Amino acid sequence: MLELKEISKVYGEGQTKVIALDKISLDVENGSFVAVMGPSGSGKSTFLNIIGGLDRPTGGEVLMEGKRIDDLDENKLVDVRRGKIAYVFQQYHLLPSLTALENVLLPLVFCGANNEDEDRASEILKKVGLGNRTGHKPGQLSGGEQQRVAIARALVSRPTLILADEPTGNMDRKTSNDIMGLFVQLHKEGHGIIMVTHDPEIAGYAGTTVFLQDGRIVKKNNKKTARIRKDDN
Amino acid sequence: MKLYQVVFKDVIRRKRRVLYATLGVIIGTATVVGILTVARAGQARIYNQLEKYGPNLAVIPAINSMDMKLGDVKLGMLAVGDNYVPEEKLPQIRQIADGEIRKAMNIEDEGNIATIAPNLFVDTRIKNTNVVVVGIDPDEEKNIKTWWRVAQGKYLERDDQALAGAVAAQILNIKVGDVVPLDGTSVIIAGILEETGSNDDYQVFVPIATLQKASGREGLVSSVDIRALCNACPVEIIADGINREIPGVRAVAVKQIAASEMGMMEKISKFMLTLGGITLAVGLFGVVNTMMTSVNERIKDIGIMRAVGASRSQIVKAFIYEAVIIGIIGGILGYILGTLLAYIAGPLVFEGTTVAYVPLYFVLALVLAIAVAVVATVYPAYRATQIKVADSFRSL
Numbered sequence: 001m002l003e004l005k006e007i008s009k010v011y012g013e014g015q016t017k018v019i020a021l022d023k024i025s026l027d028v029e030n031g032s033f034v035a036v037m038g039p040s041g042s043g044k045s046t047f048l049n050i051i052g053g054l055d056r057p058t059g060g061e062v063l064m065e066g067k068r069i070d071d072l073d074e075n076k077l078v079d080v081r082r083g084k085i086a087y088v089f090q091q092y093h094l095l096p097s098l099t100a101l102e103n104v105l106l107p108l109v110f111c112g113a114n115n116e117d118e119d120r121a122s123e124i125l126k127k128v129g130l131g132n133r134t135g136h137k138p139g140q141l142s143g144g145e146q147q148r149v150a151i152a153r154a155l156v157s158r159p160t161l162i163l164a165d166e167p168t169g170n171m172d173r174k175t176s177n178d179i180m181g182l183f184v185q186l187h188k189e190g191h192g193i194i195m196v197t198h199d200p201e202i203a204g205y206a207g208t209t210v211f212l213q214d215g216r217i218v219k220k221n222n223k224k225t226a227r228i229r230k231d232d233n
Numbered sequence: 234m235k236l237y238q239v240v241f242k243d244v245i246r247r248k249r250r251v252l253y254a255t256l257g258v259i260i261g262t263a264t265v266v267g268i269l270t271v272a273r274a275g276q277a278r279i280y281n282q283l284e285k286y287g288p289n290l291a292v293i294p295a296i297n298s299m300d301m302k303l304g305d306v307k308l309g310m311l312a313v314g315d316n317y318v319p320e321e322k323l324p325q326i327r328q329i330a331d332g333e334i335r336k337a338m339n340i341e342d343e344g345n346i347a348t349i350a351p352n353l354f355v356d357t358r359i360k361n362t363n364v365v366v367v368g369i370d371p372d373e374e375k376n377i378k379t380w381w382r383v384a385q386g387k388y389l390e391r392d393d394q395a396l397a398g399a400v401a402a403q404i405l406n407i408k409v410g411d412v413v414p415l416d417g418t419s420v421i422i423a424g425i426l427e428e429t430g431s432n433d434d435y436q437v438f439v440p441i442a443t444l445q446k447a448s449g450r451e452g453l454v455s456s457v458d459i460r461a462l463c464n465a466c467p468v469e470i471i472a473d474g475i476n477r478e479i480p481g482v483r484a485v486a487v488k489q490i491a492a493s494e495m496g497m498m499e500k501i502s503k504f505m506l507t508l509g510g511i512t513l514a515v516g517l518f519g520v521v522n523t524m525m526t527s528v529n530e531r532i533k534d535i536g537i538m539r540a541v542g543a544s545r546s547q548i549v550k551a552f553i554y555e556a557v558i559i560g561i562i563g564g565i566l567g568y569i570l571g572t573l574l575a576y577i578a579g580p581l582v583f584e585g586t587t588v589a590y591v592p593l594y595f596v597l598a599l600v601l602a603i604a605v606a607v608v609a610t611v612y613p614a615y616r617a618t619q620i621k622v623a624d625s626f627r628s629l
Binding site: 045046049054055074075078081082086087089093094095096097098102105106107108109110111118153157 | 234235236239242243245246247533534536537538539540541542543544545547621622623
């Protein structure tokens with residue numbers, strides 16, 4: 001479903017030129033769970049932003065379901081963001097003035113929400129374990145709870161691909177595992193997930209791990225979802 | 234949930250910042266509303282005086298060096314003395330007045346055009362109380378004092394009748410039908426006038442011939458009020474004509490005084506409105522400034538909205554909604570503050586002016602405030618759309 005062809009991202013020119021991504025090619029199949037690992041500055045976040053159309057590559061092509069998205073104009077990119085792709089960020093990025101439920105509804109506000117959508121939003125909040133926290137504002141929620149709200153917000157627009165940038169970066173081990181349990185469940189339900197992390201244990205939840213270094217893919221592991229099998233036992 | 238609701242909740246969270254942005258709009262709107270309200274009160278006062286004053290021209294004995302003052306109805310009082318205009322000059326005055334009007338307005342019609350009302354002022358005693366009795370031509374006087382209303386009884390119909398001003402009737406304790414001795418003769422009170430707020434309230438009016446006879450001043454008048462029938466009538470030319478051709482009298486155009494005061498008033502209004510406009514412009518830049526700060530503060534929020542599917546035009550819309558909220562608050566508070574300002578400053582600017590709030594200016598204030606806020610938001614909103622989502626998160 002997602003095809004990256006020799007993606008490059010170069011910042012600056014001449015002496016100050018920085019190559020963030022150097023001709024990366026990768027195929028991500030429908031419904032797969034991919035972890036992207038690498039040290040700081042290896043280009044992980046840039047990589048994720050380019051996939052999601054938040055940033056544009058300086059070279060190469062990004063194809064989604066066979067169609068190029070890297071050269072779309074702003075208005076068409078908005079459509080991609082509204083439908084197929086959703087984000088989960090390390091910092092949660094919730095709007096502080098809105099309640100949990102309203103934050104979940106936010107993506108629908110931009111494409112026209114109706115009452116049925118509100119029911120759906122509260123159902124999704126129930127699903128991520130926050131059925132009793134719908135009226136709380138982000139400031140009243142713990143980090144783990146805020147990330148669940150962010151995940152619910154990602155799910156509300158029924159995306160085929162969820163992009164997660166260090167989703168457990170600010171959490172203790174137990175909360176991280178809870179959140180990853182949620183991702184694993186979403187994966188089972190058929191959502192494709194691409195997750196950036198620097199934590200090998202977190203990456204262990206994914207089926208495929210891609211290692212980035214200096215803007216290149218240096219290693220690719222297919223672990224056949226080892227962790228999930230362990231959970232199934 | 235709708236976008237405007239999202240904006241509204243955000244505005245409530247950042248209420249202090251939003252109020253700060255509103256301050257510029259409030260001050261600008263308040264200044265404009267205040268100036269307009271004061272100017273309107275001042276104008277109303279001048280119009281009111283013009284209306285009260287009635288005549289366009291006053292003809293008085295030339296030797297009398299009295300000062301004509303607009304709004305000071307003591308004009309007639311000063312004529313009390315031994316200086317009179319001979320009654321035989323009335324036809325001549327009429328000839329000049331009507332002739333000039335005919336010339337100016339191209340009227341062929343014969344007959345009287347201007348209202349020419351002679352007055353004779355006599356200081357006398359009725360029931361042992363000093364009172365000014367004014368001899369008038371009942372029909373002509375009615376055309377000059379169009380605001381006269383008879384409260385009790387009737388207007389003058391016969392030569393042996395009298396009309397009492399409201400206060401005079403009270404002080405002298407006279408009622409309709411009373412027979413009042415007047416020097417050598419006596420008159421019947423035909424009616425009592427409603428209060429006018431002018432010196433008329435303290436006077437008693439009788440037909441001029443009756444008073445002339447009673448006081449031994451036959452053929453004499455103290456002053457003559459002339460009212461041309463139109464606003465555009467050439468009262469200055471009439472005054473010049475009378476001054477030139479009739480010796481012994483002086484004609485003064487009341488309109489001249491009024492016009493110069495009106496012109497002054499307009500100049501002051503224009504000047505103050507310019508100041509108000511500048512205040513508004515400064516306010517506008519204030520709003521631009523706070524809005525820019527607001528954009529910078531909310532780079533992350535804007536990034537979030539863009540990441541979850543907001544288009545550029547929706548971001549602009551969100552800012553416009555915020556501007557409209559600022560405009561509504563600024564308009565309401567600006568109107569209230571401006572009106573209060575007018576109530577305080579009005580009497581200081583125009584002595585004795587009663588300021589009235591103008592509901593129409595509330596609409597004006599709202600429209601003005603919203604327009605200013607929206608205009609001030611255009612550039613910051615444009616800047617907001619130029620934020621790159623990826624950068625907005627990186628900066629944190």
